[in-house]
Amino acid sequence: LDNGLALKPPMGWMSWERFRCITDCKLYPDECISEQLFQRHADLLVSEGYADAGYEYVIIDDCWLEKNRDNDTQKLVADRKRFPNGLNALSDHIHKQGLKFGLYQDYGTNTCAGYPGVIKHMKLDAQTFAEWDVDYVKLDGCYANISDMATGYPEFGRLLNETGRPMVYSCSWPAYQEDAGEMPDYESLKQHCNLWRNWDDIDDSLESLMQIMDYFAKNQDRIQPHGGPGHWNDPDMLLLGNYGLSYDQSKLQMAIWSIMAAPLIMSNDLAAVRPEIKDILQNRAVIAVDQDELGIQGRRVLSRNQIEVWKRPITPVTKSGHHSYAVAFVSRRDDGAPYSIPFTVNELGLRNPKGYNVQDLYDASNKLGVFQSDSQFITRVNPNGVTFYKFTAL
Ligand code: A2G
Incomplete structure (x- = not known):
């Protein structure tokens, strides 16, 4: 409206x-x-x-x-x-x-x-x-x-x-x-x-x-x-x-x-x-x-071994038009231990040629650094829990 x-x-x-x-x-x-x-x-x-x-x-x-x-x-x-x-x-x-x-x-x-x-x-x-x-x-x-x-x-x-x-x-x-x-x-x-x-x-x-x-x-x-x-x-x-x-x-x-x-x-x-x-x-x-100013709603993009990946395009956007992303890994597992799972950045649909600086949104002390498209990104998610990151396009 x-x-x-x-x-x-x-x-x-x-x-x-x-x-x-x-x-x-x-x-x-x-x-x-x-x-x-x-x-x-x-x-x-x-x-x-x-x-x-x-x-x-x-x-x-x-x-x-x-x-x-x-x-x-x-x-x-x-x-x-x-x-x-x-x-x-x-x-x-x-x-x-x-x-x-x-x-x-x-x-x-x-x-x-x-x-x-x-x-x-x-x-x-x-x-x-x-x-x-x-x-x-x-x-x-x-x-x-x-x-x-x-x-x-x-x-x-x-x-x-x-x-x-x-x-x-x-x-x-x-x-x-x-x-x-x-x-x-x-x-x-x-x-x-x-x-x-x-x-x-x-x-x-x-x-x-x-x-x-x-x-x-x-x-x-x-x-x-x-x-x-x-x-x-x-x-x-x-x-x-x-x-x-x-x-x-x-x-x-x-x-x-x-x-x-x-x-x-x-x-x-x-x-x-x-x-x-x-x-x-x-x-x-x-x-x-x-509250990201672009106001683009995110989606569930893939699911593997009962770990779902949800992702949303956000600011900043690079000069060549690549978005940054918020990415959440949701565990639908209840088998006890936190579950480790690797994804390539590319698999997550993140294809900025200069890569991404990754930040843990729930734990600022967790310094993850820069990832390229072919890098492996490993996350470990608690049962019925989430890990949540910002991938800032460089
Ligand atoms: O009435 C409905 O169930 C409402 N649902 C709920 O949110 C609450 O307001 C309730 C109060 O009686 C919707 O608005 C869809």
């Missing part, structure tokens, strides 16, 4: 994967979907250094609404008990921290969790979002006619635009089409949305992560070409800092999301993230791959 926004994959924090639809604030005061949760996470983004690393959007997912619209005005109302000061106060709090405010809604009659959706009130809701100083809108697609989405999502985007307030527009429309066996129209998505959820929701497990990686790899010929500045494919939230991923698996998700030029939207309890996981989330070298 050519609205000048999301020229790099958006970075931030969103409630859904970790906090779902917890609404009982008596039982779970620190976890319920409430103004306190979002204020606290805005503060933590800043105090824990995430904002400095580039994380910017604080996004409320489902379960923030009252079950009914306002009787007189038909406006959406945030839950009065859980958001007693209203969304303007929350959005002010987030903006005062130098961050941006995101909000979830649904194109259908109801949100997935059963709160009122935008249908029949699209103009009013777009205006209300602008009044609340929203900077990012996630529009889900439960309780909607899939056949209406091709016109409905662009229509809501137009209404957002007409408010005059710049809002990043995240569309869930293709995920619902894929589910129904329909082929998404990527040209239309590119034109009408800043990012879009291609497929299923992520859950807190390696299995879920691997399913998403496989979906994107198997369908990369039709998905990969459509990501780019202003219009990104979205494989869903980062799981790091929660229950399901080990240290190695956490590095794996962060590396592959960066290869895929994915939005880096965390969903975790920022007060409870262990220091070594926080280091992964804030790894500047890995984030720089994700």
